[in-house]
Amino acid sequence: MCSAEFFDVRDATTEPLHAQYQYIAVGGGTARCALATTLSEQYKVLLLERGGTPYGNPRIERVEGWSDLLVDDPRNPSETRFYSRASAAQVRAAGWKPSRVAEAYRWVEKKIVHPGSHGVWQTALQDSLLQTGVTPNNGLNNDHIYGTKVGGSLFDKQGRRDSAADFLSYANDKLLTVLTFANVQRIIFDNSGKIYHVEIIYSKTQPGALGSPQLLLLSGIGSCEHLAEFNITCHVELNAVGADMVDNPKNAIVVLSPTPVETSLLSVVGIDKEFIIEGGSGSNFSWQLPGMGQLNYVAPSQRTPDFVASAFILTKLYDPISYGSLRLNSTDINRNPYVKFNYYSHPRDIEYCISGVKRFYKLLRAPAFQPFRFTTVTSLVASIYYQLKEGESTEGAYLPDVSNYTETAEWCRTTLTTIWHFHGGCTVGKVVDKSYRVFGTRPLRVVDGSTFTKSPGTNPQATVMMLGRYVGVKILKERRITPKAANTTN
Ligand SMILES: Cc1cc2nc3c(=O)[nH]c(=O)nc-3n(C[C@H](O)[C@H](O)[C@H](O)COP(=O)(O)OP(=O)(O)OC[C@H]3O[C@@H](n4cnc5c(N)ncnc54)[C@H](O)[C@@H]3O)c2cc1C
Known part of the structure; x- marks a missing residue:
């Protein structure tokens, strides 16, 4: 340092x-x-x-x-x-x-x-990626190669x-x-x-x-x-x-955990030719990032600092082909230029987002991930995801119905944020x-x-x-x- x-x-x-x-x-x-x-x-x-x-x-x-x-x-x-x-x-x-x-x-x-670094939650993400076919396991590695790996850190x-x-x-x-x-x-x-x-x-x-x-x-x-x-x-x-x-769109889901999870930064990464999967855990990001994926459905009054036993998984589009442009707004350098990225304007980018969403489903169902998610809606989950009923599967709380193209494409568009x-x-x-x-x-x-x-x-x-x-x-x-x-x- x-x-x-x-x-x-x-x-x-x-x-x-x-x-x-x-x-x-x-x-x-x-x-x-x-x-x-x-x-x-x-x-x-x-x-x-x-x-x-x-x-x-x-x-x-x-x-x-x-x-x-x-x-x-x-x-x-x-x-x-x-x-x-x-x-x-x-x-x-x-x-x-x-x-x-x-x-x-x-x-x-x-x-x-x-x-x-590599705590229990990151290990669960790593194992889930491997269990769902994002292979091989490339261990600790700074190179960009298909499979699952742990990247480097500035910490x-x-x-x-x-x-x-x-x-x-x-x-x-x-x-x-x-x-x-x-x-x-x-x-x-x-x-x-x-x-x-x-x-x-x-x-x-x-x-x-x-x-x-x-x-x-x-x-x-x-x-x-x-x-x-x-x-x-x-x-x-x-x-x-x-x-x-160009900006690489990110779509994320916040996953509540029944047990506390460590504070972890993006560390494990799953690399596919269409998308990249990463995740973080345990910090208070989930109540601070109002636009983050499924948090759009969380009542703002419920986004409190107590909402910490949570983690997020994100999918980033690896190689978007939707382009935009930058133009001046003013001659003053202090005024931001006008930038439009036209996210998901190319149908291929939407296809890739949908592939990432399908991967989310697989990850949520992977054996290694089960200790870190509620599988059915409990009163805690229902109180946070206010549109849910107790006893239902939680999957609908996180994700759209991937068999419905229009619904999933809409989910990609409405929950995207920048990375x-x-x-x-x-x-x-x-x-x-x-x-x-x-x-x-x-x-x-x-x-x-x-x-x-x-x-x-x-x-x-x-x-x-x-x-x-x-x-x-x-x-x-x-x-x-x-x-x-x-x-x-x-
Ligand atoms: C919040 C955030 C988190 C990120 N996390 C990661 C991550 O974990 N891993 C990763 O790989 N990438 C991450 N990125 C992306 C990465 O930081 C950027 O891709 C990278 O910093 C771009 O570097 P750059 O040299 O092009 O621009 P910058 O690093 O932005 O450098 C431009 C510099 O020029 C200065 N500058 C601009 N205009 C002027 C001017 N007119 N006069 C004087 N100075 C000026 C700016 O203040 C800035 O310091 C993150 C980016 C952000 C914003």
Whole structure:
């Protein structure tokens, strides 16, 4: 575990108005903490983050706070905890060099990744997945392979969270400057298009987490027609900025347990080609997440902190093909852009959701799961799921009738929530090239989740961090073989 004292973090107001750096990284998030750390091995780097650091806040740093944060501000990247790599097929499709990818993953894992924990409830989920055919058992494993496995975690055995910000403690502190509460308004290009400036405002507000396409648009890179609506001068016409926005829908059920269950984070995962199944238990998330699956049917007055002997199982669509888009709402970086994901607009995505719902039924009936669910409605369950009668099977409390396509499709649509794995808006091949350079703007790169056309692995952060390291190493290697370029902005 690292703390802010290990590296130089300053508030944006302390810096001179004009300063020069060889690289400026906008946003100290998952990818760019890894990228800035790597580039600082040789170059003078400025990292600008609109938020603060994750240090000193027990709700971020301790495992007990993980579900509270989902409710507080679901945009905080420090809240991630589940770690799992991309599949070999995804690495090939991205055109990355597998040996360098493996090296970059190892770099990340050595610094901040721990084995996932594994209590009785997670074991029951694991056994149920195996008993219902999500095989083989891949044990403790960071790789993305079909079957059931336990992934990595950013929490250590003592329940303390590591995060991407910890990479900065491995940076060259003579060359790296980190400014917090530095909100970048736009990037300004000079006439040669080579040297550019960033304009920042000191701000403690936190706009949405879809910063890269928004910032490109505000900097005049995008559809000229759309930019004209906001009187923004079109610097580079790139219609794909903000296009291909995808979010992987999640549908979940909350399962009440007759016996107490441990507090467990997403740890066990079942991987199928259509969906991913994960679950968590024992925390008070169930009364705090009002939109979570079947909780829509729980009377709000019943969602009390006593409602804790519960767990959730979720299905996430692995590879949705329903796309949306992002557009500006305003020229103010503090105003969220307008984003539409068009969830489940493609019939294939609904089919996959229905497969996930069918899997829920199987899991609920698996022998290993029986100690952790009420099989028939008792007075406790009836008092929470107020539409039920005592003595009935509880399955109808959780799930629609899967033999009825329309009912199940409707259930998928009405109970979906985000799992915060949205991506796109600056995709490789359309907005950036394979070196992550924005087309038409040689010095500018986008290195983050907005460049993905698919969310990698079960959960993306492993690959987002890997990407930061991977691109950083690539830049260092390229510039070593072209020493003349070493002192220019690249
Ligand atoms: C609540 C939540 C829980 C999640 N849980 C998991 C999990 O368990 N496992 C997993 O693998 N993934 C998880 N994810 C997804 C994962 O966190 C993201 O995919 C990943 O963080 C994306 O990384 P990024 O580098 O693309 O963007 P971010 O990490 O969001 O980084 C962008 C950074 O840029 C900053 N920024 C943006 N615009 C500006 C600007 N104009 N000026 C200055 N700074 C700016 C932002 O403040 C942010 O720090 C979760 C996400 C959320 C929101």
